[in-house]
Amino acid sequence: MSQSDTDPSSEPIPDVSAQTPNPSTDTSANRKHALHTNLKRGMESRHLQMISLGGVIGTGLFLSSGYTIQQAGPIGTILAYGIGALIVYLVMLTLGELSVAMPVTGSFHVYAEKFIGPGTGFVIAIQYWLTWTVALGSEFTAAGLLMQRWFPHTPTWIWSAACIALIFTANALSVRFFAEAEFIFASIKVFAICAFIAIGLLAIFGAVPISGYDHAPLFGNLVKDGVFPNGFMPVFATILTVNFAFSGTELIGVTAGETRDPETAVPKAIHTTLWRLVLFFIGSITVMCALIPWREAGVGESPFVLVFNSIGIPYAADIMNFVVLTAVLSASNSGLYASTRMVWSMGNEGMIPRWFAKTNRRGVPMLALCAAMAGGLLALLSSVIAASTVYLVLVALSGLSAVVVWIAIAYCQIVFRRRWLASGHTADELKYRTPGYPYTSWGAFVLCTASFLLVFFDKEQRFALVAELLFIVACYAAYYVQAWWRKRHPSEPELQLP
Numbered sequence: 001m002s003q004s005d006t007d008p009s010s011e012p013i014p015d016v017s018a019q020t021p022n023p024s025t026d027t028s029a030n031r032k033h034a035l036h037t038n039l040k041r042g043m044e045s046r047h048l049q050m051i052s053l054g055g056v057i058g059t060g061l062f063l064s065s066g067y068t069i070q071q072a073g074p075i076g077t078i079l080a081y082g083i084g085a086l087i088v089y090l091v092m093l094t095l096g097e098l099s100v101a102m103p104v105t106g107s108f109h110v111y112a113e114k115f116i117g118p119g120t121g122f123v124i125a126i127q128y129w130l131t132w133t134v135a136l137g138s139e140f141t142a143a144g145l146l147m148q149r150w151f152p153h154t155p156t157w158i159w160s161a162a163c164i165a166l167i168f169t170a171n172a173l174s175v176r177f178f179a180e181a182e183f184i185f186a187s188i189k190v191f192a193i194c195a196f197i198a199i200g201l202l203a204i205f206g207a208v209p210i211s212g213y214d215h216a217p218l219f220g221n222l223v224k225d226g227v228f229p230n231g232f233m234p235v236f237a238t239i240l241t242v243n244f245a246f247s248g249t250e251l252i253g254v255t256a257g258e259t260r261d262p263e264t265a266v267p268k269a270i271h272t273t274l275w276r277l278v279l280f281f282i283g284s285i286t287v288m289c290a291l292i293p294w295r296e297a298g299v300g301e302s303p304f305v306l307v308f309n310s311i312g313i314p315y316a317a318d319i320m321n322f323v324v325l326t327a328v329l330s331a332s333n334s335g336l337y338a339s340t341r342m343v344w345s346m347g348n349e350g351m352i353p354r355w356f357a358k359t360n361r362r363g364v365p366m367l368a369l370c371a372a373m374a375g376g377l378l379a380l381l382s383s384v385i386a387a388s389t390v391y392l393v394l395v396a397l398s399g400l401s402a403v404v405v406w407i408a409i410a411y412c413q414i415v416f417r418r419r420w421l422a423s424g425h426t427a428d429e430l431k432y433r434t435p436g437y438p439y440t441s442w443g444a445f446v447l448c449t450a451s452f453l454l455v456f457f458d459k460e461q462r463f464a465l466v467a468e469l470l471f472i473v474a475c476y477a478a479y480y481v482q483a484w485w486r487k488r489h490p491s492e493p494e495l496q497l498p
Contacts, residue, residue, distance in 0.1 A: 047179035048252060048259055048269040050186040051334060053276060056248040057189045058331050062324050065285060066303040068238055074222040074289035076235040081281045084242030087451065088249050089274040090444035091406045093434045094413035095253050096270045100432035101416070103262040107253040110345065112408045115415040122351055122479040123472060124408050127401040129342040131247065132335040133372070134398035137379025137391075139332035140164055146325045149318075160380070167332045168373055171340060174362045178337055185330035192323040193280045196304055200287030203311055210291060211310045219290050229294075237458050243451050245281075247402030248331075249273055250409065254338050263431050332376075339372035340365060396464035397471050403452045404468070410445035414438065 069077050095107075104110050108128055113121025143163035144156035151159070170181040202208040206216030228235065252269050259265050288303045291310065302324075308316030344365040347356030359365045382391040413434060420430070427433055434440050455465040 047183055048255055048265050050183045050190075051179065051251050051255060053186050053190060053273075053280075056246055056277065057186070057193070057280060058245075058248075058327050060245045061193075061281060061284060062304055062320065062327060063302050065288065066306075068241060069285065069289060069294050069303070071230065072234045072238040073225070073227075073229040074285075074294050075227045076230070076232070077238060077285050077289070078222075078282055080235055080238035080242050081285060082278070083239055084246050085274055085277045085281070087243065087444070087447045088246040088277070088406075090440055091409055091448065092249055092252070092270045092273055093436075094410045094441050094444050095250060096267055096432050097430060097434045098409070098413050098416060099253050099266045100263050101430060103259065103266070104345075108250070108405050108409060109342070109351075110349065111412040111416070113349065115412040115419070116408065118483075119476050119479045120408065121349070122346075123475040124405055125342055125346050125351065126475050127404050127472075129339055129346075129372075129375070130394070131398050131401040131405075132339040132342075133375040134379050134394045135335045136332055136339065136373075136376030137381075137383050138395075139328050139335065140376065140380050141383060142328045143325065143332070146321055146328065149321050163329065163332065164373070164377070167329065167336050168369070170333055171336050171369055172364060172366065174364060178333065182330060182333050182337075185326050185333060188323060188326040189330060190280070192304075192320075193284055196307070197279075197283045197287055199311060199313075200291060200307060203307075204287065204290050208311055211312070217290055219286075221291070221293055222286075222289050224293070225295075236454070237460075240451060240455055240458060240461060243403055243448075244399050246277065248334065249277075250402075250405060251334060251338055253409070254341050267432050336369070336372055336376065339375065340369045343368035343371050393467055396467045399461075399464050400452060400455065400468040403448055404472070406448040407445060407452065410441055410448060414441045414445065417441070 065077075068080075071077075072080055098111050099107055102111070109121045109125035111121075112124040140160045140163055141156075144158070144160035147154070147159035148156060171178050199208065203210040204217055204219070210217065252266060252273075284304075288307065291307050292303060296306075302320055304323075305317050305320050308319070313319070343352070344357050344359075346352045347354050347358075347365075347368065356368045356371060357365060358367055379391070379394060382394065417427070417434075417437060421427070427437075452465075455461045
């Protein structure tokens with residue numbers, strides 16, 4: 001945090017509408033030589049909700065959940081996901097107030113710049129861009145590997161290239177096309193999870209036969225070996241993993257600047273997040289643990305496939321391979337969008353050359369899109385050439401970057417509310433208020449900070465914490481070196497492009 005913001009509440013906040021113009025009517029477009037940087041509000045409430053879910057529900061739930069159950073046990077895993085859902089919901093409530101008051105694309109770093117300091121804004125932008133850039137590389141690889149099940153004699157890179165072309169096209173056409181594609185991808189995942197829970201519950205209560213049982217299994221497997229069969233410490237480690245799994249919900253903030261009627265759509269999306277996370281994640285985990293002995297969950301095969309096979313559903317493995325493939329496409333689609341908008345926003349704020357904020361007639365920032373895709377391709381390349389060095393460091397940084405963003409979001413809302421009140425406004429004037437302020441806001445800040453710092457006690461993730469702290473220092477250093485250089489070499493405020 002910059003020294004100028006040691007007492008954030010001391011600076012009255014200017015009128016919100018003045019400091020965050022609607023992107024579609026950005027006054028910078030009226031200045032001489034200004035670039036065309038208008039984004040279009042093409043998303044509706046249904047898109048926003050599915051994008052938020054699509055950013056969270058990934059391959060971790062479908063493939064890696066069995067490993068999590070083995071570590072913490074059934075009750076421990078359910079408890080960890082419950083705590084994780086609470087943390088992310090508190091963060092979302094703080095984000096809601098900021099996003100409705102200031103619906104700008106790339107919101108996180110804009111808020112951090114205004115309410116913490118310009119250096120922190122730059123750091124948050126780089127952190128979030130890196131999170132999705134690294135994710136893009138892994139998702140492109142996963143798409144190629146998943147297609148090997150059906151086309152084993154075709155090179156993996158062909159399918160990865162097809163995935164890259166598809167996702168790039170979806171983002172390049174228009175924000176509306178991106179939103180519709182994400183709606184479809186996310187809907188398939190949601191339908192698969194709902195079907196899994198519904199069929200699983202029928203099997204649990206004996207309405208559907210399942211191999212290995214001649215009676216209704218009910219919920220005895222949840223506590224068969226005790227509440228915490230491996231002790232409580234694995235539960236703590238699982239909470240850290242769950243926080244990473246829930247990263248993506250904050251995409252609501254990224255999309256706010258391109259959403260129609262954000263005052264209604266954003267709060268609606270936020271309030272549906274918690275119960276859907278609870279239903280999809282905790283519901284799925286409960287069904288898995290009730291039907292599969294927890295020590296057998298995830299041993300070489302997806303627990304979803306194990307349950308479907310036990311119930312006798314034909315082609316269970318192929319069905320889940322298709323669902324996981326859509327999850328990969330959804331994650332890469334959202335990832336490229338988020339990474340692109342962060343590049344656009346940094347250009348729009350002057351943190352990087354302003355021509356990265358240039359948009360075409362469809363409101364798509366093509367240069368930012370190409371830069372984001374290039375970052376994903378470099379991450380993909382490092383995963384092939386330097387998997388044990390460069391890519392390992394990138395993955396470690398990516399894992400904790402989302403938590404850093406959450407910490408910043410919570411703190412920005414606290415400072416925003418203080419400045420809002422100090423400037424003579426009242427809380428009732430806000431179109432959306434964080435419920436339970438200031439307890440909700442401080443709860444989000446403390447829990448996220450604890451999640452970040454307590455990684456130190458997990459030996460397997462300690463390297464990630466050290467790498468993240470060093471990267472934060474490096475980002476601050478890069479910002480202040482850049483600021484010093486610009487001060488020594490002043491340039492024209494706007495690029496004069498034809």
